[in-house]
Amino acid sequence: MRVDVAIVGGGIAGASAAYFLARHGSVALIEREEHFSYHSSGRTAAQFTVGIGATTMRRMAQASRAFFEAPPEGFSEQPILSPRGCLTVGRREQEATLRRLEANLASVGARADRLGRDEALALFPALRPEKLDLGVYEPDAMDIDVDVLLQGYLRGAKAAGAVLATRSDIRAIVREGNRWRLTWAGGDILADAVVNAAGGWADEVAAMAGLAPLGIVAHRRTAFTFALQKDFDTRSWPHVGSVDYDWYVKPEPGCLMGSLADAVPVAPSDAYPEDIDVAQAIENIERDTRLSIGRPISQWAGLRSFARDRNPVAGMREDAPGFFWLAGQGGCGILTSPAMGQSIAALVTGAPLPEAITQLGVASEDLSPERESLRVIAT
Incomplete structure (x- = not known):
């Protein structure tokens, strides 16, 4: 199989990446479990909140609000959000x-x-x-219908031509010239770019490609x-x-x-x-x-x-052209998925980040796996 982008990991991060990337070229979304959104995305409190301590994560959550409130035409038949509100309580000494x-x-x-x-x-x-x-x-703050969101991403990606594969365990990732070869039971995938959306396994996927871990x-x-x-x-x-x-x-x-x-x-x-x-x-x-x-x-x-600094990661390191990280969303993967998916699509295709994201003060450097906060903590 030959595609423009192979996405490893079919949680909400990988599904959103497939949705936004599929409109720009051919995409394969590869998940080793029997269904998408198995490990983290399917076991969540499903809350939309921007009361988040990590700065970039908070901004990516707010940048996702518009998508949740008014998803694209045909994305879903039901609303993604429903009213809930979020209350945090404490004592006087915790003011x-x-x-x-x-x-x-x-x-x-x-x-x-x-x-x-x-x-x-x-x-x-x-x-x-x-x-x-x-x-x-x-x-x-709102409740998020995670299944409506996930199915919207998957349905939209498939409609745009993406290949969606479950029960597909990647066995090797090798750089060959300007492309990556991913080997799995179904054969080989040749891709111009790889998006590592493997959640807690992101460092293991990087190691499979012969790359240093990021510290996820x-x-x-x-x-x-x-x-x-x-x-x-x-x-x-x-x-x-x-x-x-x-x-x-x-x-x-x-x-x-x-x-x-x-x-x-x-x-x-x-x-x-x-x-x-x-x-x-x-x-x-x-x-x-x-x-x-x-x-x-x-x-x-x-x-x-x-990630070590508790902020999300989206981007490429200089030591591995065409290998993109989409990781470190913590407990905010669902609620930041629109902005993170849009961001990785922009970074893979060489486009600027969407204005709705940059207006909130997020630059590609803030998402980069090479950002200073990760390097400083690593040492």
Whole structure:
């Protein structure tokens, strides 16, 4: 098979890259699992928020908002976003941290409401009044329908001629002249460019191509669902978490979702929940709220993959022409996927980054795998 671009990894990052690149040339999207969006993208809280500490990540999230609110004609029959809101609560002594969150939201033009105890309780009545004094509310945070988003990307890429392959484990990546040869069970793929969108396996894919690692580290996050509470009507509740980031709760259809908001470094793998993490999350949630969790209905774990500076990576290093990284989205891969997909398409095709991204202060250097912040930390 001969294509312009081969994308390794069929999570939301790879799917969005295929969607935006397929309009510029021939694309093959290669995923080794039995279906797309298996490891990380399919195990997410599915929240759109711009209350993100890492600067470039926050800006890429805000740059994605317009796509979510008004996707291209024919992208999906259902809305991608639905109202939710996001509330972060803390004690008086944590006010400085809450103010930083407020400033982060304001820095990209997002609304941030400063709340007192009574206002926070009105939004989330299950909070224990003695455990909070203040809150910051992001009213324009949303739920993301991940399946609608993923299928929109895949359907659009396929309609533009992209080849979508699952159960396709890449066995070798070799540079041959000005092209890359990728070997898999289905044969060989010759590509002018490779996009490494392999999430927690990004460094392993680079090693397969004989390239130095970037320092992408997978982190496990554990989550679970539990029963609706008979004393509360949870339908209008926002996503709620502690400013310490040691728990969050989010309404789901027919249940509630909870998490320790953990990020435990692990080797990339098919992640499974640790009972101790579930137990600690339950303890933390019941400490700060009047929710009674009991036995979880279900529990799972997913991977979040970070670069050393916690900002996303999109671009090429000088030592490997035509090998592009699309990695390090942390827990923000879903909500930054439109801007990241648009960016990698621009970088691969030699076009400037979209104006909606540069207007928010993001340059190609900020996304580059050769940026100074990665080199400094690496040494």
